[in-house]
Amino acid sequence: MSKFRLDGKTALVTGGSKGIGFGVATSLAEAGAHLSLVARNHNDLEHARSQIKELSPDTIVHVYPFDMTQIDSITDLFSQISKDMNGIDVLVNNAGGTRRGPAESISTDDWQFVMTLNVTSVFVLSQAFAQDRIHRKLGGKIINVASVLSEVVREDNAPYAASKGAIRQLTKSLAIDWAKYKINVNGIGPGYITTELTQPLWQDEDFSRQILQKTPLARWGTPTDIGSVAVFLATDASDFMTGQIVYAEGGLISRF
Secondary structure, X not given: OHXXXXXXXXXXXXXXXXXXXXXXXXXXXXXXXXXXXXXXXXXXXXXXXXXXXHHOOOOOEEEEEOOOOOHHHHHHHHHHHHHHHOOOOXXXXXXXXXXXXXXXXXXXXXXXXXXXXXXXXXXXXXXXXXXXXXXXXOOEEEEEEOOHHHOOOOOOEHHHHHHHHHHHHHHHHHHHHHHHHOEEEEEEEEOOEOOOOOHHHHOOHHHHHHHHXXXXXXXXXXXXXXXXXXXXXXXXXXXXXXXXXXXXOOOHHHOO
């Protein structure tokens, strides 16, 4: 169905070289979108580009090595990307990170790092995107990658949980402010996903067994599970939806 296609559209994915971001990027490309990928490591970006081109040879893929904690440079980055792509239709705020430890021991530097990367960069990039779309008198789609920890928490992860709770509320706030410009703002809350970053967890038999027991669908998610949701939120199929977080977590947070 054409409502679920992105032919001729352009999408920017932060943290797009690996894991969930790569899964999202691949899914958007398969739906017809051209891509701009942002991540810190140039080699990882080039590898991601080559993989996407193998799957979708007609997809245009631009890559931008950039550290999303460099807040003062984000607006210039977006301006360059928008110029290169002749505008961006879909923004996926996926880049993120954490610093783990007991709350009483977390340093203010670690707290600030997580908030800068997971929240401030999302706001600044979203603002640049919105300003550009408003100037062009065009709508658009913003997809923020939240987490199950936007709703529930685990021990020793206060900065990350707080940042993802903030993303839930930021998503709602931006959705309300920018609805009049036909900019839809939604989020995805992944559960436990098999990525390079989570490899120590899913390879830990005891931990993995606990997750499977707690998850009604009894499996770990994959990056393409998240990518499929992103395609829906990026396309015309979700035009009457804004301010929502779609939890793709196998039923984990529904079980008491």
